[in-house]
Amino acid sequence: MEPISVNKQSSIRISGTKILYFDPLEREEKHDADYIFITHPHFDHFSLLSILELKKEDTIFVTPKDIVEELLSIGISEEYIVVVKPNKTYSYKNIEFQTIPAYNLHKKNHRKDAEWVGYIVELDKVIYYIAGDTDVTKEAKEVRCDVAFLPVGGTYTMDCIEAATLCNIIKPKLVIPIHYGYVVGSIKDAEVFKKRLDKEIACKILLK
Secondary structure (H helix, E strand, O other): OOOEEEOOOOOEEEEOOOEEEEOOOOOOOOOOOOEEEOOOOOOOOOOHHHHHHHOOOOOEEEEOHHHHHHHHHOOOOHHHEEEOOOOOEEEEOOEEEEEEEOOOOOOOOOOHHHOOEEEEEEEOOEEEEEOOOOOOOHHHHOOOOOEEEEEOEOOOOOEHHHHHHHHHHHOOOEEEEEOOOOOOOOHHHHHHHHHOOOOOOEEOOOOO
8 A cells, every 4th residue: 555645535544654544534444543633623524434444442533622522422532632723733652743723814614713723744754744624824834844735626725726836835845636526626626736836846646
């Protein structure tokens, strides 16, 4: 299995010395998740069914506060839940990560005061940025990473043009477009995004 995969929407799996999932929408019993990160509670990012397919006894859940009660309702123990707020750095069981605010600038779908997040996570000396549902915010422009996962579908997030602008500012070594082909957006958005990137930025379209 490839070290990075995208299932659909923003459902990301990164594997190495640990196996990390972000906003999983999996439909296959794997029970291999060391960490499951949730950016916010919308249905296309937070699925209890998927969590039940992936979790094992000691899976750590990293989440904003408004998802905690639902995790508890399926039997997740509080000791395995890390509740996060934006603009914080966390160190937990040999992994470090930061939270980046994820919000809309001129729409109400993802309000800044909801305190939803994206994540910067370092795994095996590679720094990953999972943006969550966000526009091109001042906080996003300050991110530094090796690999970025950016939404490109528009409507509820930045669109493909805006995402390319952000990517050319933060200049990851590799970028993977996400958040299209399920609720809004299509593979064409990912292709336009790729064409607008500076030539030194590699891009892989994993979500077909």
